[in-house]
Structures are given as structure tokens and as C-alpha cells.
Amino acid sequence: MKIVFASALVAVSFATQAQTLRVGLAEDPDVLDPSMARTFVGRIVFAGLCDKLFDLDEKLNVVPQLATSYEWSKDNKSLIVKLRNGVTFHDGEKFDAQAVKYNLERHKDMKGSNRRGELAVVSSVDAVDASTVRINLAAPFAPLLAVLTDRAGMMVSPKAAEAAGDKFGARPVCSGPFKFVERVAQDRIVLERFPNYWNKGQIHFDRIVYQPIVDATVRLANLRSGQLDFIERMAPSDVPQLRNDSRFKIAKIVEIGYQGITINVGKSDIAQKNPLGKDARVREAFELSLDRDAIVKVAMEGEAQPGNQWVAPSNQYYGKSAPIPKRNVQRARQLLKEAGVPNPSFTLMTPTTSDAQRIAQIVQAMAKDAGFDIKIQSTEFATSLNLADKGQFEAYVLAWSGRADPDGNLHTMLACKGPTNYAGYCKDDVEALINESRTSLDPARRAAAYDKIAQAVAKDRPIVYLYHRNWLWAHNAKLSGLRTVPDGMVRVQGLKMN
Amino acid sequence: MLKFLLRRLATILPTLFFVSILIFGLQQLLPGDPAIALAGEERDPETIRYLREKFHLDEPLPMRYWYWASGVLRGDLGDSVRIQKPVTELILEKLPVTIQLATMAMLIALIIGITAGVVSAVKKGTWWDYGANVFALWGLSTPNFWLGILLILLFAVQLGWLPASGYVSPFEDLKANLSAMIMPAFVLGNAIAAVLMRHTRSAMLQVLSSDYVRTARAKGLDERVVVLKHALRNALIPIITLGALEFGTLLSGAVLTEQVFSIPGFGKLIVDAVFNRDYSVVQGVVLFTATVYIVLNLLADLAYFLVNPRMRVQ
Helix, strand or coil: CHHHHHHHHHHHHHHHHHCEEEEEECCCCCCCCCCCCCCHHHHHHHHHHCCECEEECCCCCEEECCEEEEEECCCCCEEEEEECCCCECCCCCECCHHHHHHHHHHHHHCCCCCCCCCCCCEEEEEEEECCEEEEEECCCCCCHHHHCCCHHHECCCHHHHHHHHHHHHHCCCCCCCEEEEEEECCCEEEEEECCCCCCHHHCCCCEEEEEECCCHHHHHHHHHCCCCCEECCCCHHHHHHHHCCCCEEEEEEECCCEEEEEECCCCCCHHHHCHHHHCHHHHHHHHHCCCHHHHHHHHCCCCEEECCCCCCCCCCCCCCCCCCCCCCHHHHHHHHHHHCCCCCEEEEEEECCHHHHHHHHHHHHHHHHHCCEEEEEEECHHHHHHHHHHCCCCEEEEEECCCCCCHHHHHHHHCCCCCCCCCCCCCHHHHHHHHHHHHCCCHHHHHHHHHHHHHHHHHHCCEEEEEEEEEEEEEECCEECCCCCCCCCCCCCCCEEC | CHHHHHHHHHHHHHHHHHHHHHHHHHHHHCCCCHHHHHCCCCCCHHHHHHHHHHCCCCCCHHHHHHHHHHHHHCCCCCECCCCCCEHHHHHHHHHHHHHHHHHHHHHHHHHHHHHHHHHHHHCCCCHHHHHHHHHHHHHHHCCHHHHHHHHHHHHHHHCCCCCCCCCCCCCCCHHHHHHHHHHHHHHHHHHHHHHHHHHHHHHHHHHHCCHHHHHHHHCCCCHHHHHHHHHHHHHHHHHHHHHHHHHHHHHHHHHHHHHHCCCCCHHHHHHHHHHCCCHHHHHHHHHHHHHHHHHHHHHHHHHHHHHCHHHHHC
């Protein structure tokens, strides 16, 4: 009898434990307010906490989440969105058109909001009826739907947001599958199942605990010792070791972001003072000296896809007229000779992360074969951003986490007034094409515009794109229902421990 | 003793004032615009403008110091911009964690360091002595993060005896708390044990060769009493000073250990704050640590009175 009772106890306690999903994050998220948030890792937590108007599927198609359908007005300057009925926020408040209006206006107007730029084109929001909202735009804006699949599309409880003011992020109230329980900074964020979730049939855990563990080796050790069920961003060097362990599985997806080298071609006077910034032939020689396959193999242990544009070659908007150039040292030398600088020298600013350091060293060695003399300047990330912003650099190893719509990877870096246009690139014809690509809703027209931009950028090289990383996830083999969406978010709907 | 105490207390206030200026000044020397660091990947110019205004970044340095110092005097260390929590709350949340880690580490360091130091001095020139010296050398030359990862791989991944990282409050589950803290405490205490061992050894050797110890032995006292009661007590004075100084080092030295073992203490708090240019957190935590350090030194001075009767006479 005792044995039966003990076994039952063990079974019960196991079942209780099994209902908690423990996720290891690579960093500690910042503030949990969708308007203010700015980190990639924060978006992973939001995936469990806050539903959005739209979501992405594995092929990057926009699919409804809190919306049920949408329609563009004839002039393409309004988006009419039908909303899901019967949705409530975690505090019991009703989700309706007024709530959407409140949220979009909050994203746009709140002081310190990081969503302002993404929604700059939104001029007003009308609640047509309880379940219909009309988003009016100053001009047609194709990336809007994709923008609404991220934080700008996340809906928080208006009542809770009003009450908490700028402290909302300390106790967020949304309408996602899990509600906020507690946060111990740098230790854990605990969420528990929201019983009134509109899609509760898809939720199979009672709690999720997100734990930031910065060191990839320690994160993996926690998975292997059974303290975590899932870890994001495992180190590529750990893949072979874990692949032989049947207790775990590895999932990988090519990211929507990129890794590249930004070249100062017009950000400051420095651009005209060094041959790399001044002469497009020198930049062409620099690119021809690089072997992207080898960079991927050495810097990323093969866990990335070589690329030469702001989107990966597998993306529907990749400009096929500008394919990845092959390494050609001889041609590079010839170009340098034509430019009158057979041995150009420049400084490559590099953040102190191990990826960036490895890239810089490999690039330095490869470019040397063509005659380049590259000095590596390792700089702490925040400092490097500041130097880039002031144009105090010649070339800069910089990654971008990526946005679902190609415009999010292009406009901010290469449009004349893009806030992160560190290259200082500004060409009238490219500017016109970028504007066309964002205002046209026709995918074929957009693709044609991107193809032309790709050709121009491949010639001017304000950014030498190198590769697109694989998001590497490792998890308990018993975990099923994992969806590998290229934005790198861990969607909890459908996740189950067998 | 009261006079001594008052004199020491009087020196604390100007010290703290200079420390606050130093903390504030050094922080301003950090390269990188905090508004840009905090504005996220998008770096919307409007947001950057707002952050500059919010943190008075466009105002002259003395004004900014005044905003901060007057807040500190009112007991308000400001808010963390990154996670929207008051710095005081963060300190109170993290402090017990780091104090527990530092206390456990110090305990381990004292037990190992003093025992090894005494044994090595008493058994000078024997294998015991050589063994203790090898241990000290090992402790001093082993990097924290390396030893930490090695212990995690052995005790958590291979043997499964201890959790790999993380923290559980002792009020929630004492056993889980101790099993989570023992590895980081050992890693942190290890290097200090080595330092303490070296100092205990040399202090003991000096004391053991002094006249009063010879007299004690000549009186026919048991060797154990001579060593532990007569010699060790006097030899402890420099060890107490060192212990107090090392305790301060422990608080800041916990940075790497907390990072490796993902312990949400002071070390992790300050590292993240520095990299994210979360000025209020950096200033608050450093000021707090400096104050603790100063107070600990005062306590060490007071401890001399307790162990050394001659100072009480003076």
C-alpha cells in the first residue's frame, strides 16, 4: 500500500514539474513594456505574454492572431482590421477596437516609446465598431502588417497601462497565453497560464520560467543536467557534441537578420580620408578578397547561410540580379592597382563579442592576400555604437537582428535619413526605389524595386553583407510542437512535454 | 574607545563625499552616449532626445551631480531605465544574495586558509608545509570562471549532485539554496583561502619565534594551547585586517562568479548596468559597495580592540 502511495506521489510530483517549461535565455530582457522594449530576448518573453494583432508563420507569411482578417482601402492609405471576439486581457478587461486604438496611440505618443519610428506613418486610428478598427496612414506603407506582427502589434490592457503609467513594464498586463507572475532581475521571469486565453486548447504548460544565463557553456550545462527544458542561441561549437545525445534535440532556422561590415562612405569627413570610404573600386576589391563560405565555416562552424544582401538568398525579396560574388584575389589586386592604392590600409572597428572578433580576424587575413592592411579596433558595444553614430570609424562589424519585412532591414540603414545609416549612404535613385518598395503593396513591384536596390548597393557597397546566422535552439527531446519561425521567437502555442 | 570610534566616524563623511564625486566623475568618463545605448536597435531620434532630457544629459556636469547627490541624500538612488525598477529596490533584492555568497565564501576561505596556514607554520619544512603551499599556489593561479565551469561540468552535468546554476532563496528552500550556493562559494573562497593561508603562515612563523611563546613552552604548556591560544590569537590581527579588505574584494569579486553561476547578485547587476549604460544603477551600486567597504574597515578597527588588549589600554 505504502509503495503504491509513494509511486502515486512521485507520479503526481512529476506531472506537476512537467507542467513547467523552463527556458534558458542568452541575456536578461529589458523592460517588459511592448512600447518601450528594445531587446531581442525581451521579444521571446513577449511571445508567451502578449498576443499581437498579427503573427508570422514558418514561411514568414503574415497570419492573424488577435485580428481575424484585414483589408486595405482602395487608395492603400487605410488598413481595416477585423478583431477577434471574446478576447480578454489578463486583468479581465475586454479586448476591442477601443483597446487597439489606445494601444496604437500609446505606441506612437508615449514618451520614450521605441515603436514611434515603426508607426510613424500611422496618422490616426478609428474604432469603427467594437470589433473593427481602421488604421489611417499618411501614405501607403507595405511593411505595416509585418510591423504589427512584432511589438508594435502587441496589445496591453488600457486600464492597467493607464494605472501604471511609465512603470507598466514592471507588471505587464496583456492578453497572451500566460500572465505575468514575478520578475527577479537577472534571475527569472515567471509566467503562469491564463485560464481565459482565447486559444487555450493550444496551451499545455501551467507555468513558464525564463532564466537568463549569459554564458553559452553554462546554459548548455543547465539543459544537460535537466534544469532547463529549452535553450536559445546555443554555441555553434556545441552542436556536434549535443547531436550525439539522444536526450536532446537541436532546431535551427536561418535568421531574418544579417551580419555585415558597414563602411563609412559619407557619414563624416573620415569617409573621404581613406581609400575604402572614398573609392568604390577599393570596396569592390575588399569584397572580392573575401570568401564568405570560409568565413561561415570558420567563424560560425558552418551554422549560417552566406549572403550579400539585407535578406537571405532564400527570401522572396532577395535581388537575384546581384548574386553573391566569388572570391577573386587577382581581380581585387588589379582593382587596387587601378585605384592607385595597391596596399590600402584601414581600421576595422569590432564589438568585443566572440563572433565579431572572429569575423574581424578572418577578414583581416583574407584581405591581406589582396594587399589590404587592416587594423582591428576592438571596442565595447555601446562605445562602438556611439563612434558609429558620430561617424568616427572607417569600417564596422555590425549585425542586425532583422525584421520580418525586408524594409525593416533596409530603410533604417540605407535611406538618407535612416536613424542607423552609419554608412552615411545617400543616393537619390536608391532613395526613390526604397520609397517605392515601401509604398507599393504589390509583391511583384516590391520585388522588382528590391532587385534594383540590390544592384545599386552591390555596386556602392556601403555595407558588405557576409552571412545570415542560424538560430540554434536545443531542447529536451520530449518537447514537441516547436515552431521554427525565422524571427527566432519561441512560440508557446502547441508546445508540449510528452 | 568612544573617542577612537568618533574620530573614525568623522573621517567617514568626507570620504563618502569624495567617493561620490569619484563615482560620478568616473561614470562620465565611460565612452558611449547612454541615450544611444538605451534607445534600442531602432534608435529613433525622438526617443534619443527624450532620454537625453530625462537623464539631464545635455546639462553641465555639476548640475547632473547635484541632481543625483540630492536624490541620494533623500534616500532616492533613482530608477533603472532598463527594467523600470527603483535602484534601492534592486539593491535590497540583490544584497542578501551577494552577502550570503560572500559570507559562505569567506567562511570557506577562513576555515581552509587559517587551518592550512597554521598547519604549514607549525609543520614548517615538512610535506604538510609543501602541500599547503602547493594548495595556495593553485588557489591563486586558478581563474574563477575556469574553475566554475569545470565544477559545473563535474558536479552538475556528470555526477548530477548539484544544480548547474541559479539561485533559490533560503526562506523558500534551504537545502536547494545551499546546494546552489556551495559551488560558487567554494570558487569565490578558493582564491582568498590561498591569500589567507600565506598570511597566516608568515604571521604564525613570526609569532612562534617570539619570546613569550618560548616562555609559554618553557612553562610546560601543552603545544596545542601554545599554538592555538597564545600564538594564533596574536597572529590573527593582520589576518582580520586582510579578511575585512578581502570581504570588500569579495563583494566586487563576485562579478565573475555570479556571471558563471547565474546568481542574481550585485556582480551581475553592475556588469549588466555598465554595459547597458544604466547610470543610476551603476552609481547606486558602486556608492553602496563603497559605503559597505568603509564600514567594514571601521568594524575591522573595532575588532582589534577585542583581540588585542594592548590597544584597549592605549
